[in-house]
Amino acid sequence: xxxxxxxxxxxxxxxxxxxxxxxxxxxxxxxxxxxxxxxxxxxxxxxxxxxxxxxxxxxxxxxxxxxxxxxxxxxxxxxxxxxxxxxxxxxxxxxxxxxxxxxxxxxxxxxxxxxxxxxxxxxxxxxxxxxxxxxxxxxxxxxxxxxxxxxxxxxxxxxxxxxxxxxxxxxxxxxxxxxxxxxxxxxxxxxxxxxxxxxxxxxxxxxxxxxxxxxxxxxxxxxxxxxxxxxxxxxxxxxxxxxxxxxxxxxxxxxxxxxxxxxxxxxxxxxxxxxxxxxxxxxxxxxxxxxxxxxxxxxxxxxxxxxxxxxxxxxxxxxxxxxxxxxxxxxxxxxxxxxxxxxxxxxxxxxxxxxxxxxxxxxxxxxxxxxx
Amino acid sequence: xxxxxxxxxxxxxxxxxxxxxxxxxxxxxxxxxxxxxxxxxxxxxxxxxxxxxxxxxxxxxxxxxxxxxxxxxxxxxxxxxxxxxxxxxxxxxxxxxxxxxxxxxxxxxxxxxxxxxxxxxxxxxxxxxxxxxxxxxxxxxxxxxxxxxxxxxxxxxxxxxxxxxxxxxxxxxxxxxxxxxxxxxxxxxxxxxxxxxxxxxxxxxxxxxxxxxxxxxxxxxxxxxxxxxxxxxxxxxxxxxxxxxxxxxxxxxxxxxxxxxxxxxxxxxxxxxxxxxxxxxxxxxxxxxxxxxxxxxxxxxxxxxxxxxxxxxxxxxxxxxxxxxxxxxxxxxxxxxxxxxxxxxxxxxxxxxxxxxxxxxxxxxxxxxxxx
DNA sequence: TACCGATACATAATCGTTTAGGTCATGCTC
DNA sequence: GAGCATGACCTAAACGATTATGTATCGGTA
Numbered sequence: 001x002x003x004x005x006x007x008x009x010x011x012x013x014x015x016x017x018x019x020x021x022x023x024x025x026x027x028x029x030x031x032x033x034x035x036x037x038x039x040x041x042x043x044x045x046x047x048x049x050x051x052x053x054x055x056x057x058x059x060x061x062x063x064x065x066x067x068x069x070x071x072x073x074x075x076x077x078x079x080x081x082x083x084x085x086x087x088x089x090x091x092x093x094x095x096x097x098x099x100x101x102x103x104x105x106x107x108x109x110x111x112x113x114x115x116x117x118x119x120x121x122x123x124x125x126x127x128x129x130x131x132x133x134x135x136x137x138x139x140x141x142x143x144x145x146x147x148x149x150x151x152x153x154x155x156x157x158x159x160x161x162x163x164x165x166x167x168x169x170x171x172x173x174x175x176x177x178x179x180x181x182x183x184x185x186x187x188x189x190x191x192x193x194x195x196x197x198x199x200x201x202x203x204x205x206x207x208x209x210x211x212x213x214x215x216x217x218x219x220x221x222x223x224x225x226x227x228x229x230x231x232x233x234x235x236x237x238x239x240x241x242x243x244x245x246x247x248x249x250x251x252x253x254x255x256x257x258x259x260x261x262x263x264x265x266x267x268x269x270x271x272x273x274x275x276x277x278x279x280x281x282x283x284x285x286x287x288x289x290x291x292x293x294x295x296x297x298x299x300x301x302x303x304x305x306x307x308x309x310x311x312x313x314x315x316x317x318x319x320x321x322x323x324x325x326x327x328x329x330x331x332x333x334x335x336x337x338x339x340x341x342x343x344x345x346x347x348x349x350x351x352x353x354x355x356x357x358x359x360x361x362x363x364x365x366x367x368x369x370x371x372x
Numbered sequence: 373x374x375x376x377x378x379x380x381x382x383x384x385x386x387x388x389x390x391x392x393x394x395x396x397x398x399x400x401x402x403x404x405x406x407x408x409x410x411x412x413x414x415x416x417x418x419x420x421x422x423x424x425x426x427x428x429x430x431x432x433x434x435x436x437x438x439x440x441x442x443x444x445x446x447x448x449x450x451x452x453x454x455x456x457x458x459x460x461x462x463x464x465x466x467x468x469x470x471x472x473x474x475x476x477x478x479x480x481x482x483x484x485x486x487x488x489x490x491x492x493x494x495x496x497x498x499x500x501x502x503x504x505x506x507x508x509x510x511x512x513x514x515x516x517x518x519x520x521x522x523x524x525x526x527x528x529x530x531x532x533x534x535x536x537x538x539x540x541x542x543x544x545x546x547x548x549x550x551x552x553x554x555x556x557x558x559x560x561x562x563x564x565x566x567x568x569x570x571x572x573x574x575x576x577x578x579x580x581x582x583x584x585x586x587x588x589x590x591x592x593x594x595x596x597x598x599x600x601x602x603x604x605x606x607x608x609x610x611x612x613x614x615x616x617x618x619x620x621x622x623x624x625x626x627x628x629x630x631x632x633x634x635x636x637x638x639x640x641x642x643x644x645x646x647x648x649x650x651x652x653x654x655x656x657x658x659x660x661x662x663x664x665x666x667x668x669x670x671x672x673x674x675x676x677x678x679x680x681x682x683x684x685x686x687x688x689x690x691x692x693x694x695x696x697x698x699x700x701x702x703x704x705x706x707x708x709x710x711x712x713x714x715x716x717x718x719x720x721x722x723x724x725x726x727x728x729x730x731x732x733x734x735x736x737x738x739x740x741x742x743x744x
Numbered sequence: 745t746a747c748c749g750a751t752a753c754a755t756a757a758t759c760g761t762t763t764a765g766g767t768c769a770t771g772c773t774c
Numbered sequence: 775g776a777g778c779a780t781g782a783c784c785t786a787a788a789c790g791a792t793t794a795t796g797t798a799t800c801g802g803t804a
Contacts (some may be wrong), residue, residue, distance in 0.1 A: 391784060394761070
């Protein structure tokens with residue numbers, strides 16, 4: 001029969017003090033082997049499970065890190081989480097995920113609530129997939145909670161904050177260079193709002209690239225989900241009455257929206273309009289046509305970010321023990337960029353590169369970024 | 373300048389007692405309007421944010437529910453989470469997600485750790501997407517934590533526990549009936565391990581259906597991820613040396629594995645082998661060929677489960693206030709089944725049902741389940 | 745013998761809230 | 775003008791762990 005009990009119950013059952021029970025259970029020394037075994041046995045029999053609230057209250061211990069995101073439907077999110085978990089699992093951190101989107105759309109009020117919520121829990125650190133509002137950054141700083149941005153920029157008011165991002169500018173240059181080989185002259189970029197700050201570099205790279213190759217770039221903005229993307233694109237095409245040579249979709253949900261519209265209107269890709277996207281995902285080689293995409297290495301980004309955050313937290317704890325300031329210390333090496341690959345398939349207009357049978361076995365070739 | 377402070381700071385700043393501050397902040401009565409405003413103002417200025425650990429310790433308040441899952445890469449998971457969030461958001465619950473898989477594979481030791489972890493946090497309730505081990509069920513019961521299963525069966529030792537599942541048996545009958553219209557004689561079911569208990573009903577329905585329609589059903593088991601599925605299927609095909617008339621893939625990752633293998637081997641779907649899967653997902657109509665799938669209504673399942681759990685927790689709190697037992701009470705109406713739809717596209721061998729242009733606009737037809 | 749250090753344990757303060765059980769005016773009733 | 779309810783507030787005891795500080799015992803040493 002399993003029961004529930006507190007530490008006091010264990011103390012009473014063994015006739016030992018709370019002090020001894022606590023030390024025995026935590027594995028600290030100052031307890032004889034005999035007492036320890038006695039305590040462990042009693043704890044097991046009584047079904048003792050510590051009360052986390054009490055532990056957290058007493059030690060100022062913070063062993064939870066939070067991930068803030070606004071687009072769980074974007075497939076890169078799952079990979080990134082896998083990377084984070086991987087990096088954090090060995091050191092027994094707990095990871096909580098805070099979604100600041102309502103029905104897929106970012107919600108500012110929800111961001112405020114989430115930040116308060118995380119401070120209430122006194123989390124040890126925050127990994128954010130989007131640029132946070134300055135007032136929320138101020139709050140986190142006031143409570144000495146370190147923050148790292150993944151695939152998003154720190155707000156301008158805090159540009160020394162750590163971050164791990166894809167080299168989005170370089171990635172866009174790669175895209176542009178590839179488009180140039182196809183001699184496309186009319187490029188259309190379908191992109192999400194500035195709230196997701198990767199947009200800036202992605203757009204800039206494409207702009208510079210278009211300029212360099214003498215192409216014309218048009219940019220249209222849409223909300224960050226497939227339905228909006230489809231509608232926005234439809235409206236744009238209706239307005240202009242003509243198809244661009246190539247459509248560049250800013251991320252995974254936007255590619256989905258674009259493909260759906262193409263289907264609905266019978267637009268043949270790549271013959272009538274080429275398509276190229278950001279964010280590799282599981283089904284990308286199986287859709288019709290197979291998609292040419294940038295591969296973002298989300299897992300690596302997540303892992304890197306988690307490791308850096310861990311380092312910052314450790315240094316912070318160290319400094320605090322030494323009686324120093326509690327504020328986290330951010331160093332230049334805490335800002336990293338990860339290169340992306342271009343995975344070339346069919347949607348950009350490239351023909352199968354090899355005989356059918358072989359292409360099928362390994363149907364993507366990667367073009368790694370030139371050293372910068 | 374934002375600062376941090378405790379309730380005691382607010383108390384001192386206002387000259388009011390902790391009692392009054394607490395009541396003022398929580399909105400309870402027994403505080404004059406004047407004092408309340410005074411407190412609120414001071415709290416804002418001082419940057420007061422409550423300490424959750426202290427709150428949770430003091431009130432035995434439990435306002436967190438946990439979702440246990442082992443396959444976040446399965447797309448139905450995201451939809452289900454959306455449903456859960458939707459149902460829980462209005463009542464300000466906090467949702468935490470516990471993943472008991474390591475690199476995609478279920479891990480029993482991780483389940484044990486996760487349950488302990490949840491009890492440590494004294495969560496108010498658990499929503500589990502997989503059948504839990506009997507000893508963990510016993511633990512949760514000992515601590516009076518209600519559990520509801522979504523798209524998975526309660527363990528046999530606790531078959532009165534609440535659950536919301538797809539009517540998997542009925543769904544499989546629908547699949548079987550459709551296969552019969554194609555006059556397929558040789559069916560191959562590729563399915564995940566029994567740990568995910570939906571397998572039982574899915575397999576049983578298909579077996580009964582094959583029997584009824586005079587078809588031959590072969591079942592092969594694989595680990596629950598795309599890579600394993602591809603390898604297992606490859607090995608099976610090598611062994612038998614022949615293709616079945618139709619391959620039924622037990623869920624989303626398994627369909628992915630099957631599609632990849634077909635591509636690699638140049639197997640043309642549906643001409644050489646038809647394919648049918650469970651779990652609708654965003655890209656299903658855009659892959660080549662568009663996939664015939666069961667649509668599970670994951671969001672509805674998630675929402676239902678969250679609502680039922682909320683009801684059980686409320687009743688529990690009510691009973692406790694009345695001085696009654698703390699054990700949650702499970703009623704027959706807490707067990708529900710949700711019907712699934714069959715979405716017919718091309719992979720089963722069905723031809724486009726309408727002229728090309730129109731098919732594109734709405735390229736799926738649904739076949740709703742017959743009343744049972 | 746007197747003293748010391750180590751070991752094993754206990755006592756009690758502490759973390760930051762909530763809340764049961766008071767006190768003390770104030771105003772109303774008869 | 776005594777009795778009493780009411781509102782606004784306070785004091786202090788929880789909640790369940792961790793840990794600084796204290797104490798008893800014992801073997802060894804000078």
